Amino acid sequence: xxxxxxxxxxxxPYAKKISTKIWHxxxxxxxxxxxxxxxxxxxxxxxxVKERSxxxxxxxxxxxxxxxxxxxxxxxQLLISFINPGPRHPATRSAIIAGVGKxxxxxxxxxxxxxxxxxxxxxxxxxxxxxxxxxxxxxxPEQAALALLDGAAKPAEGDWSIAxxxxxxxxxxxxxxxxxAQQLVALPGxxxxxxxxxxxxxxxxxxxxxxxxxxxxxxxxxxxxxxxxACASLYQLISAPGLLAHGxxxxxxxxxxxxxxxxxxxxxxx
Amino acid sequence: xxxxxxxxxTSFWDKHRNKVFSKRGGWVIGKGVFNCGYDMMHDLVGEKxxxxxxILNATGRLPDRKLADWFEAVHICLSWPDPRIWCNQxxxxxxxxxxxxVSATVAGVLAADSKGYGTKPLVxxxxxxxxxxxxxxxxxxxxEIVSEECAxxxxxxxxxxxxxxxxxxxxxxxxxxxxxxxxxxxxxPHLDLAYQIEQMLLDKFNESMNINGYMSAFLSDQGLTPExxxxxxxxxxxxxxxxxYLDAYGRAGxxxxxxxxxxxxxxxxxxxxxxx
Numbered sequence: 432x433x434x435x436x437x438x439x440x441x442x443x444p445y446a447k448k449i450s451t452k453i454w455h456x457x458x459x460x461x462x463x464x465x466x467x468x469x470x471x472x473x474x475x476x477x478x479x480v481k482e483r484s485x486x487x488x489x490x491x492x493x494x495x496x497x498x499x500x501x502x503x504x505x506x507x508q509l510l511i512s513f514i515n516p517g518p519r520h521p522a523t524r525s526a527i528i529a530g531v532g533k534x535x536x537x538x539x540x541x542x543x544x545x546x547x548x549x550x551x552x553x554x555x556x557x558x559x560x561x562x563x564x565x566x567x568x569x570x571x572p573e574q575a576a577l578a579l580l581d582g583a584a585k586p587a588e589g590d591w592s593i594a595x596x597x598x599x600x601x602x603x604x605x606x607x608x609x610x611x612a613q614q615l616v617a618l619p620g621x622x623x624x625x626x627x628x629x630x631x632x633x634x635x636x637x638x639x640x641x642x643x644x645x646x647x648x649x650x651x652x653x654x655x656x657x658x659x660x661a662c663a664s665l666y667q668l669i670s671a672p673g674l675l676a677h678g679x680x681x682x683x684x685x686x687x688x689x690x691x692x693x694x695x696x697x698x699x700x701x
Numbered sequence: 702x703x704x705x706x707x708x709x710x711t712s713f714w715d716k717h718r719n720k721v722f723s724k725r726g727g728w729v730i731g732k733g734v735f736n737c738g739y740d741m742m743h744d745l746v747g748e749k750x751x752x753x754x755x756i757l758n759a760t761g762r763l764p765d766r767k768l769a770d771w772f773e774a775v776h777i778c779l780s781w782p783d784p785r786i787w788c789n790q791x792x793x794x795x796x797x798x799x800x801x802x803v804s805a806t807v808a809g810v811l812a813a814d815s816k817g818y819g820t821k822p823l824v825x826x827x828x829x830x831x832x833x834x835x836x837x838x839x840x841x842x843x844x845e846i847v848s849e850e851c852a853x854x855x856x857x858x859x860x861x862x863x864x865x866x867x868x869x870x871x872x873x874x875x876x877x878x879x880x881x882x883x884x885x886x887x888x889x890p891h892l893d894l895a896y897q898i899e900q901m902l903l904d905k906f907n908e909s910m911n912i913n914g915y916m917s918a919f920l921s922d923q924g925l926t927p928e929x930x931x932x933x934x935x936x937x938x939x940x941x942x943x944x945x946y947l948d949a950y951g952r953a954g955x956x957x958x959x960x961x962x963x964x965x966x967x968x969x970x971x972x973x974x975x976x977x
């Protein structure tokens with residue numbers, strides 16, 4: 432065994448203050464802890480409250496500039512498109528279980544968003560989907576699809592994800608993801624990644640694959656200029672209202688209102 | 702894309718619909734609670750340590766008491782009541798917000814699911830030393846291993862498990878060496894190589910092993926995979942976070958490191974008005 436070495440503090444330069452480009456609080460003259468004015472990327476918050484929509488300010492917060500009309504329309508439609516993963520989604524069921532389980536309601540959203548962070552058709556798939564779209568968008572979509580399908584084998588069980596954000600959904604094409612993509616593709620604000628992804632998706636249909644919801648969100652957010660890692664978190668934000676609504680719906684219901692599988696349906700595998 | 706023609710094969714999902722399949726076990730009402738073949742109330746409760754059961758749940762294998770005791774000791778090493786540590790500060794901020802202890806502790810644990818500190822570097826640390834030993838066995842020298850790793854970062858001594866932020870040296874290694882010795886463990890091939898790499902880094906860069914490096918090498922010698930170490934250590938930092946939460950919770954709300962407006966450095970867009 433070696434001798435213990437002395438532990439000494441490094442002189443690493445750590446910041447003295449938190450710094451931000453997003454928010455500026457002007458202190459009151461009487462109390463330096465109280466802000467008398469707040470600005471978001473330079474704009475007075477009270478003015479934003481009076482003059483701009485929630486969508487505009489949400490976009491401003493993350494992108495540092497207000498959106499154009501076209502950007503605002505597609506961003507708003509994206510937020511509506513994925514406002515609710517639906518009651519069958521694992522993240523929503525986590526919210527419902529928290530609600531029915533009489534978990535403190537303030538925990539419902541963090542619980543559900545943690546489940547939504549997953550890599551299987553969750554927020555964890557969004558960043559890889561952005562990177563996939565960015566990397567492949569210069570290739571003809573059909574050729575890119577053929578190249579991926581060439582030699583690829585469908586998994587023996589479960590869904591086939593041929594690329595992040597694209598694949599099968601319960602063994603088939605996700606019809607809602609496709610319809611929402613069509614709605615967004617038709618907008619003047621449709622960008623090149625959404626457009627490319629749409630053609631790529633169509634090239635997968637014969638193999639019972641296509642857009643996944645995570646792919647659609649990834650394409651729109653990336654086209655709007657959000658950074659890949661931010662797109663994953665924004666997908667959680669976009670889905671949060673639906674998760675919360677379903678969780679809260681169950682808060683006042685008895686625990687027996689949520690299924691508890693019967694013993695015959697609980698199979699312990701050897 | 703027709704949803705009506707050619708009905709699709711959904712048998713995989715049909716098989717799982719409204720059913721739970723478990724390879725681990727569960728509660729067989731009236732018979733007992735089973736876990737990986739063990740009857741929990743008879744084979745585990747009062748018979749095995751809590752840490753042994755944590756490792757059983759994390760790996761599917763019940764370890765001997767010695768390894769569980771080692772893990773318990775390393776959990777003490779890796780969770781301190783100092784709110785300057787990132788995950789602990791989240792606990793303290795929860796305390797000053799008067800959240801519940803569970804909320805603050807879980808938030809701190811989640812924060813430590815980080816590439817920069819906490820649990821994820823253990824995956825990288827175990828992977829590194831296992832690959833390094835394979836390379837060493839194949840004939841690569843310690844100097845070559847160090848040189849190859851450092852080359853990935855422009856020649857800087859950045860190797861997972863070596864050096865650490867804030868301070869040089871790591872008092873936790875000495876403590877864990879003592880624990881390992883008292884439990885009767887000897888130095889295995891991974892740990893032996895880890896020491897050789899440390900000596901090389903000390904000679905060339907004056908940087909030493911950190912607790913991640915020691916832990917990764919020791920646990921590799923015990924046959925654990927990177928993923929198993931990550932799984933066992935899922936809530937590694939929880940107790941230090943709880944302590945920091947309680948310290949802040951016991952004071953007036955907002956008393957933990959309050960900031961004046963001017964304590965935030967703004968370097969964004971200058972003030973501007975909305976165009977009408």
